[in-house]
Amino acid sequence: MIELSGVGKSYPGGIEALRDLGFSVARGEFVFLTGPSGAGKSTLLKLLTLQARPSVGRVVLDGVDLGRLAPGQLPLLRRRIGVVYQDFRLLYDRTVFENVAFALRVLGLPESQVRRDTLAALRSCGLEEKAALNPHRLSGGEQQRVAVARALVHDPGLVLADEPTGNLDADTGWEVMRLLASAHGRGATVVVATHNEAVMAALGHRRLLLRAGTLERDLPASAPSAEGERFRSAGPDPAPVPGPEPGVEAGIPA
Amino acid sequence: MSRPWGYFLREAGRQAWRQRLPTAVAVAALGLAALYGGAWMLLWNNARPWEGALDDVGRLNAYLETGLAPEAQAAARAAAQALPGVSEVDLVTPDQAAERLAGDPQIKAAMALLGDNPLPAALTVRLDGTDPALARDCAARLRGVPGVAEVDSGASGVENLLKANALARSVALVLLAAFSALALAIVGAVLRLAAWTRRRELAIMRLVGAGDSFIRAPFLLEGLLQGLLAGALASAALMALQAWVALRLRSDLGLDLAALLPRGVDTPMALALCLGTGALGLLGAAASLATLPLGDEWEGS
Ligand SMILES: Nc1ncnc2c1ncn2[C@@H]1O[C@H](COP(=O)(O)OP(=O)(O)OP(=O)(O)O)[C@@H](O)[C@H]1O
Ligand SMILES: [Mg+2]
Numbered sequence: 001m002i003e004l005s006g007v008g009k010s011y012p013g014g015i016e017a018l019r020d021l022g023f024s025v026a027r028g029e030f031v032f033l034t035g036p037s038g039a040g041k042s043t044l045l046k047l048l049t050l051q052a053r054p055s056v057g058r059v060v061l062d063g064v065d066l067g068r069l070a071p072g073q074l075p076l077l078r079r080r081i082g083v084v085y086q087d088f089r090l091l092y093d094r095t096v097f098e099n100v101a102f103a104l105r106v107l108g109l110p111e112s113q114v115r116r117d118t119l120a121a122l123r124s125c126g127l128e129e130k131a132a133l134n135p136h137r138l139s140g141g142e143q144q145r146v147a148v149a150r151a152l153v154h155d156p157g158l159v160l161a162d163e164p165t166g167n168l169d170a171d172t173g174w175e176v177m178r179l180l181a182s183a184h185g186r187g188a189t190v191v192v193a194t195h196n197e198a199v200m201a202a203l204g205h206r207r208l209l210l211r212a213g214t215l216e217r218d219l220p221a222s223a224p225s226a227e228g229e230r231f232r233s234a235g236p237d238p239a240p241v242p243g244p245e246p247g248v249e250a251g252i253p254a
Numbered sequence: 255m256s257r258p259w260g261y262f263l264r265e266a267g268r269q270a271w272r273q274r275l276p277t278a279v280a281v282a283a284l285g286l287a288a289l290y291g292g293a294w295m296l297l298w299n300n301a302r303p304w305e306g307a308l309d310d311v312g313r314l315n316a317y318l319e320t321g322l323a324p325e326a327q328a329a330a331r332a333a334a335q336a337l338p339g340v341s342e343v344d345l346v347t348p349d350q351a352a353e354r355l356a357g358d359p360q361i362k363a364a365m366a367l368l369g370d371n372p373l374p375a376a377l378t379v380r381l382d383g384t385d386p387a388l389a390r391d392c393a394a395r396l397r398g399v400p401g402v403a404e405v406d407s408g409a410s411g412v413e414n415l416l417k418a419n420a421l422a423r424s425v426a427l428v429l430l431a432a433f434s435a436l437a438l439a440i441v442g443a444v445l446r447l448a449a450w451t452r453r454r455e456l457a458i459m460r461l462v463g464a465g466d467s468f469i470r471a472p473f474l475l476e477g478l479l480q481g482l483l484a485g486a487l488a489s490a491a492l493m494a495l496q497a498w499v500a501l502r503l504r505s506d507l508g509l510d511l512a513a514l515l516p517r518g519v520d521t522p523m524a525l526a527l528c529l530g531t532g533a534l535g536l537l538g539a540a541a542s543l544a545t546l547p548l549g550d551e552w553e554g555s
Contacts, residue, residue, distance in 0.1 A: 051461065072465075079463030089458050093272075105258055106464040114258075150462070 001027040001158060001189040002048065007057030008213075009043050017043040019213040021057070025191065027157075030184045032200050033193040035210035041193040042086070044210070045162050048191065049083045050074060062157060079107060082151035082183070084161035084176075088143050090135040090150075097122065097131040100150045107154060121153035125179060141172035148179045159183050159190045165199060173199065202228030257471070265472035266479060269448050276444040277480065280535075283440040284484030285491075287433040288531045292492045292519065294426050295526070299517040300360075314389060315406040316377040316396045327375055330401035334377050337399075339392050342380040348373045359513040366509070374403065434534055441480060441535050442542030445473050449546055474539045481535025485528030492519045492527075 002025040009018040017040045025031050033041050046052040047059055050066070059066045064077055082103075090099050101118040109117075122128045125145045135143050144164065151159060161180060165173030177199055184190045194200065200207060204224035209217040270277045316334065318327055327345060335343045346354070351373040356362045379396065381388060393405045449456065456469055496519050500511035511518065 049461065075460070075463045075465040075468075077463075078461060081463075083461065089461070091455050091458060093455075102459065102464075103462045105261055106459065106462055106468055108257065111258065111260065 001025050001029070001062055002191070003058075003060040005058050007047070007054045007059060009040075009047065009052065010055045017213055018047075018054075021213070021215055023208060023215055023218060025189060027189055028184075028187055030181075030190045030203075030205040031192070032203075032205055032207045033191055033210065034195065034200065034207055035216070037195075038212075039210040040213040041210055042162055043213075045083075045160055045191070045193055048158075048160055049081060050078055075106070079154065080157050082154065082156035082159045082188075084144075084147050084151045084159075084164045084180075086162040086164075086166060088135075088147040090143060090146055092134060092136050095132050095134060096127060096138070096146050099135060099146055100153050103150050103153050117153055121149045124182070125149040126175075141168050141175070144168060144172070144176055145179070148176055152179065152183050155186065155188075156183075157188055159188045161190070161192045163193055163195070165194060165196050170198070177203070201225055204228055257467075262471045262475050266476040269452070269472065270476055270479070273444065273448055273451070276447055277476075280437075280441045280444040280538075281480050281484045281487070283437040284481050284531045284535055285488045287430075287437040287534065288485050288488030288527050289491065290433045291430055291530060292488055292523070292527055294430055295523055296492075296515065296517075296519065297426070298423075299523075300515055312381050312383060312389070314379040314381065314393055314396060316379060316399070316402045317404045317406070318375045318377065318401050319403045320374050322375065322401050326401050330399055331377055333399045334379055334396060334402075337392060337395050339382050339388050340379055341382045344378040344380075346376045346378055348375055351376060359516065363509055363513040367507070377402070437484075437531075437534055438538040438541065441477055441538030444480075445477060445539050446542050446546065448476075449473065449543070470543055473543055474536060477535040477537075477539025478532050479535070481532035481538075482528050484535070485531035486524075488531070489519065489524035489527050493524070 002023075004024070005022045007018055007021040008016065010016045021040075021044070033044065035041055043052070047054050047066075048061065053066065061077065062080060064073070069077065091102075094102075097118060100121055101114050104114045104117055119128065119131070122131055125148060127142065127145055127149060130138060130142060130146075135146055138146065144167075148161075148164065151161070159180060164176045164180065168176065173196065180190055180192060181203075202225045204222040206221045207217075207219040208215060209219065316330075318330060322330075331343050331345050334340060352365065355365065355373075377396075379392065381392060396402055396405045459469060496511070496515075500518075503509040503511050503514075
């Protein structure tokens with residue numbers, strides 16, 4: 001699903017945020033991206049979310065070599081990815097419903113389906129009461145869930161999340177992880193950048209440890225903790241949109 | 255891929271509302287261009303009879319002195335007939351002239367305003383061809399004929415008239431182009447402003463996978479709607495003005511506007527105005543957005 005080889009990214013001013021990075025993530029895998037602040041996690045996600053191009057190296061997403069992407073293909077590829085941004089990136093002059101719905105509108109779906117799928121996604125994120133509110137009237141955790149609902153509403157094959165539990169209390173953080181896990185349960189490949197040791201230890205998925213822009217360690221999946229086991233076996237909630245594939249078991253690197 | 259036009263329409267409306275003042279300015283600019291265009295169309299539609307003047311190049315009008323005796327009029331006619339290059343001469347009495355002109359409703363209405371018949375007796379001189387040089391020579395000789403007060407030298411007169419008319423039209427056309435360009439620029443500026451204030455939102459739409467046409471459609475639609483609205487407002491204003499003028503003319507002067515203005519502001523003209531400004535708005539939007547990245551920022555490389 002994701003293949004990187006020799007990837008580097010420098011920012012103007014000579015800052016080398018990523019250096020000779022290479023790894024791959026299989027379809028249906030759940031991977032944590034971790035490492036100290038400034039290690040390059042967000043930069044890597046920026047490459048994968050098609051916000052930035054690598055300075056050197058090759059990135060292949062879902063079989064598409066980003067270096068050979070025709071301009072007109074960029075939106076098409078973006079539609080296959082669901083992204084949860086650290087700063088949410090919600091539209092604060094629109095309702096929660098509209099924020100989630102427009103991820104479907106860009107797909108050109110008929111209005112009836114947009115309505116139905118949006119309401120289903122809001123319900124699975126526990127936001128149906130808030131559908132008519134503007135995001136600035138929600139708490140941080142609720143806004144985070146709107147961001148998750150928008151990322152998952154079109155049932156993308158690849159879900160990327162940058163510190164989705166960053167500013168949340170433990171319970172709310174788990175709530176967001178549960179939503180990401182449910183997407184994983186429906187067959188999506190999930191990459192989550194996080195500092196949250198508790199979540200990583202509990203779920204036991206594979207970890208990519210970045211340091212100073214390079215891949216320091218690639219830790220294979222381990223057994224989930226008792227708490228994580230409960231979380232995983234509780235199973236994903238009813239899917240917002242039924243996935244085409246059966247759930248893929250978590251945490252086994254290809 | 256189906257196009258959610260309802261959504262685009264709502265987006266365009268929301269955007270126009272958020273930028274009420276700039277939108278009003280854009281509509282006003284388009285409306286002014288439409289008003290000017292409407293005035294121009296009125297002139298164009300009703301000034302057509304001037305073009306018939308071209309037929310007159312092969313003809314001269316020699317106006318006789320007022321109060322000239324009928325024998326003297328006949329003598330002047332005979333003298334004119336004897337001139338080289340002249341094929342035929344008709345004597346037109348003031349009453350005949352008035353009668354002939356009354357066939358034209360525009361002139362009839364104007365004559366009614368003047369009251370007494372102001373026309374002198376005249377000789378209508380038909381020449382052996384439509385050569386302006388011949389016409390000038392004949393005109394000079396006609397001026398020497400006793401009893402002739404003034405010669406309307408068909409050639410230069412008609413030429414000048416046509417030149418003046420053509421000049422007036424080009425000036426009007428240049429002004430129309432200038433007004434349109436101004437309106438175009440204002441519409442473009444307003445939409446660029448809207449795109450600028452919405453840049454964050456557009457960037458998010460891009461990240462979610464919105465394509466170019468999806469991002470642009472609401473802007474184009476807004477330009478089109480601004481144009482249509484401006485055209486409709488301008489048409490309504492012109493029609494109201496026309497109705498008011500017709501009312502005043504009738505009540506104050508007992509005149510029929512339709513006689514002076516055979517083709518006033520009508521539905522086809524209003525439609526043409528709306529289409530014109532609609533196209534202008536659409537063009538302004540397209541031109542201003544063509545060079546804008548509209549939130550697309552796949553930076554680096
Ligand atoms: N837009 C930018 N321009 C210049 N330098 C940047 C830019 N974004 C990031 N960097 C630099 O690139 C390096 C990696 O940054 P990045 O945001 O990827 O780290 P991170 O691992 O996400 O850190 P954190 O855990 O704090 O979010 C840092 O040294 C940072 O200063
Ligand atoms: Mg970061």
